[in-house]
Amino acid sequence: MLIYSSKRLLQAVVSIFIASLLIFLVAEGLPGDVAQMVLGQYATEESLEALRQELGLNRPLHVRYLDWLNGVLHGNFGTSLSRSGIRVGPLLVQRARNSLVLAFGALLFVVPVSLLLGVTAGLNRDSWLDRLISVTTLGLISFPSFITGLILILIFSVYLGWLPASGAIDWSNGIFSQLNKLILPILALSGVMTGYIVRHTRASVVKVMKSDYTRSAILKGMNSKRVIVNHVLRNALLPTITVIAINLGWLLGGAVVVEATFSYPGVARLILTAIKQRDIPIMEAGLLFVVAAYIFVNLFTDLLYSFINPKLRYGEGE
């Protein structure tokens, strides 16, 4: 278990390093002049040269990468290009907090709802209830979250006037008075994820229901409630953990559309704005944050999974 954990940890760290290299190479290493990208095509040669000097762009690529990496390792993400003088690090921390609030809110909603629906559908396979759940979830997967978001705004803000259309929360006013601003973004973010988790849960419940051990438990006369709790749920919910982890990654990426729809001040919208304003330090830091978060979430679930699953815990699996 210890060996497995340290191996996975090492793997995660290496992955993040490679990701940092890729991010840096795409942002600054692709053919094309970074100064030109920042200032636009009508910039004069003098202003371009001045910016190159300021950003140290005349130095070779590997020196710049190591310099950037060194900064990142010491918690220094540089200074924003588009917002003069703003440090990227604190800005990122503030936005990350908002994104985490949104992600946890969505998770609190999605996990119980989708497990309940998935298990219900799986236990009542091929009934009308199962069909209804399956069709609805496929529908949820097919609606991009900006469409779900705008439909929610149309219904709950424009027609009913119950909830605000903007999710622009401001921490200085206290979070609890602004919880209503979070409801619509959380619902919009939950749609696709709920769809995927319900489908996976259903599939794994169906698989376990067909298995020999479930059949023999039923045949030996065990009462059906105990079969469901002891055999079906225990075994079916294990792989679901991994699916939830995969969807957490989606939560971080898919959030960009939801954050844009609701003008929510999270990391993803920070990256989007940085991309549009060619603010390279924010782009790099934001992406690295999202990728690192994703890799660590995966690491955490892998470890959790191996801890729960005795096959892996005693080193039989892997």
Added chain:
Amino acid sequence: MAEALENLSEQLWSRLSFLKEFVLRLRKKPLAFTGLLVLIFWIFVSILSPVLVPYGPTEFSTDKFTSPGLDHWFGTDRWGRDIFSRVIAGSRTAFILALSATGLGLFGGTLIGLTAAYYEGPIGELLGRAMDILMAFPALLIAMFILGVLGPGTFNVILVIGLAHTPRIGRVARSAALEVKAQEFVEAAKVRGESNFYIMFSDILPNILDTLGVEGAIRFAYSIFLSASLGFLGLGVQPPTPDWGLMISEARNHLQTAPWMVIFPALAIASLVLAANFLAEGIEAYSSGDI
């Protein structure tokens, strides 16, 4: 090599006659069959779009924000453009983007997946790890990021969505190819002294086409989803091109006064993605022998 290609094309032709049987069997799955019909409907609409549009899709007029009616079935937007015409013309944009991107992803992913499966050991391991790391980037974020560097535009959108698909398709192709590779006829081909190229493309590839078909349909749906999202974020196809995602993003500020600007392109996106997802389920059921 010529022989391998000939063999592959023969296999592909024999698949086409399967198509008829596939459609017949699909009728047992009403949703998948409906998906197929909706998809065919949109294919015709996108091909015939220049004939079908009552107004020029980028043509301005003085009828701004007209609600849906006899003159403008789906209403008009803030430039007085006819939304019905823009939704119809937008189907062509959507198909061009999604088909090219899916094709690109299938090509790259299959090539990488086959290579990774066939050359197990260091090459396969390296490719597998590389795909895992690339998968760690959420697809929409990679697409946004690379588009930010390359600049928006139709060609770049195709390239970026294709790239985002490649590692996922590569993983699927790899695991399918590994299963086929373990079978005896591949061993036999090696003993016969067939070239690596022949075995990969003529023995293994035809046997993973079903898997690639399901994956292709899912990736097609996801391409529509991604390109609409990129359009919505303002990083995809640029105005005034009729594009569903872009139309919705333009409509966002007029939700209160002109909700039809959102509703019709949204229905178009949802119907197409839903159809492709239903069809993917149908193909899956067909290839696993459930129908």
